[in-house]
Amino acid sequence: MxxxxxxxxxxxxxxxxxxxxxxxxxxxxxxxxxxxxxxxxxxxxxxxxxxxxxxxxxxxxxxxxxxxxxxxxxxxxxxxxxxxxxxxxxxxxxxxxxxxxxxxxxxxxxxxxxxxxxxxxxxxxxxxxxxxxxxxxxxxxxxxxxxxxxDTAFHQTQDRIQTLFALPRALGDEGIVRYGFHGLSYAYIASILPQHLGTRAEGRVIVAHLGNGDSMCAMQSRKSKATTMGFTALDGLVMGRRSGTLDPGVILYLMQSKGMSAADVETLLYRKSGLLGVSGISNNMHDLELSHAPEAQEAIDLFVSRAARTLAGLIPAIGGLDAVVFTAGIGENSAPVRAAICSQLNWLGLHLDPDANARGDVKISAPNSAVDVLVLPTDEEAVIANACRAQLAI
The missing domain is CATH 3.30.420.40 (ATPase, nucleotide binding domain)
Incomplete structure (x- = not known):
């Protein structure tokens, strides 16, 4: 070829x-x-x-x-x-x-x-x-x-219960279900886990894809068991410009009491919320980390709190936790964010090595940590290229 x-x-x-x-x-x-x-x-x-x-x-x-x-x-x-x-x-x-x-x-x-x-x-x-x-x-x-x-394909291995919303059954049958996203990134991380975790790669792993768009995926046997994004890429974690999980009643209130149209709400939730909306400064985590404004720190704190709470909430889907992997722009590059998230998960026996984290080593967990913590660059392009090779071989 x-x-x-x-x-x-x-x-x-x-x-x-x-x-x-x-x-x-x-x-x-x-x-x-x-x-x-x-x-x-x-x-x-x-x-x-x-x-x-x-x-x-x-x-x-x-x-x-x-x-x-x-x-x-x-x-x-x-x-x-x-x-x-x-x-x-x-x-x-x-x-x-x-x-x-x-x-x-x-x-x-x-x-x-x-x-x-x-x-x-x-x-x-x-x-x-x-x-x-x-x-x-x-x-x-x-x-x-x-x-x-x-991006949705990787999550096809999830149990039906993980994909359902508590809506009338007919709507779910029409396709209003949780699809999940960032699948190409998760597929790449899953493919390289054995190089870094050995046999533990087949265990209970949560991958945190943290960038301008954020999600997490709980894996077992390197397959998706649960994820944080749902029907759209708006769900789940606080993102650069996207709100993440939101009480649906807020949307009804904005439309009924504030007179906002569907297009107005879409713009608000996709483009004016998240880190940008909370800080009023930037959607870029690095910019916020450099800022001395209290609003910048509040946006970071909200990002971290939601991430830690959401990560913990994925654990029941895989029955425990053997490893956490940080990837994508923030996950790979922000040692303070990694440290802040992990500090809220010490009760799991998860502990970082501060020096390894500051250096951005591949393994940043402390020797006494019950949970391995890794930083792995993702490579969606390699996944796409291999899919092309497979198609050319048909």
Missing amino acids: TGDILTLNCGSSSVKFAVFDAGAPDAPAQITGKIAGIGRAPTFQARDANGQLHTPDPLNALTPTHTHEDLIPRLLEWLVQQRGAHPLRMVGHRVVHGGKTYTEPTRITPNVMANLDALCPLAPLHQPHNLAAIRAVAAWQPDIPQIACF
């Missing part, structure tokens, strides 16, 4: 990309990079397999008016120049919501696109951009096969 695989992971304000050798499953990506700050102040960064940074910005003069649709074709053309004569075999995409229908990597067809479009209201910050990237590639080179890899 010769040629390259391109992976695209489009978020609300970013495009992550990577190029892999289709015939080398264990090889690192040849190129990795990200366009960040789309809609505000876009920046571009890319590195080759040796870690060399591409400078200056090859996309030239990015502005706040540039959209995902503007930038993806420019990125594709730049990648062609970098890859030279290597044929592009397939493009794989992270797609946040697959609904009840799509539970494994799926080749893109017009019918698949129509079905995924219908799920946009369930992931308004992500799904439209995921699909925009698919359309951009199709317009650029229509003959290149594309596949969608779904």
